[in-house]
Structure formats: structure tokens, C-alpha cells
Amino acid sequence: MDKLDIATGVRNQKKEEAQGLAGMLLDAEVRLGELFGGMKKAQGRNQYTKEEGSTGGTKLKTIESLGFDDPKKTAYRFVAGKS
Numbered sequence: 001m002d003k004l005d006i007a008t009g010v011r012n013q014k015k016e017e018a019q020g021l022a023g024m025l026l027d028a029e030v031r032l033g034e035l036f037g038g039m040k041k042a043q044g045r046n047q048y049t050k051e052e053g054s055t056g057g058t059k060l061k062t063i064e065s066l067g068f069d070d071p072k073k074t075a076y077r078f079v080a081g082k083s
Contacts, residue, residue: 033078036063 039059063071 029078029081033081036075037079 036059039062057065059075060071063075068074
């Protein structure tokens with residue numbers, strides 16, 4: 001019986017940890033959507049303006065440089081999710 005109580009306690013603890021991590025992941029994705037959505041396009045070109053701290057590359061290249069495999073899908077998903 002004691003083992004069952006311990007197992008239940010551990011399960012509940014892990015469930016709470018997973019819920020906390022899921023919440024943090026959602027917060028991070030919302031923030032990425034805000035950042036990606038705020039990137040400005042340069043006039044007449046498919047490039048984003050070079051601002052302080054930026055690489056001056058395209059939005060997709062910037063997202064790709066962050067390690068996302070499919071920058072177009074990632075940008076759409078995060079920006080669309082913030083609205």
C-alpha cells in the first residue's frame with residue numbers, strides 16, 4: 001500500500017511538472033510569434049530592414065539561423081497563433 005501511495009505521489013508530481021513545462025513552451029511560442037510578427041520588411045524587397053542587433057537577413061533566414069528546420073511553417077504557426 002505504501003508503494004502505491006508513493007507511486008501516486010510521484011505520478012502527480014510529474015504531471016504538475018509536465019503541465020508547467022507545457023505552459024512555459026506556450027509562453028515561449030507566443031513570444032516568438034510577437035517577435036517574428038514585429039520584424040519589418042524593407043520596401044520593395046523580400047528583405048527585412050537592418051536594425052540594431054539584427055543580422056539584416058530575411059525573416060526566414062533569421063528564423064532558420066535559430067535552428068528551426070522549416071522557417072516558413074514555423075513563422076506562420078507562431079505569428080498566426082499570437083492573434
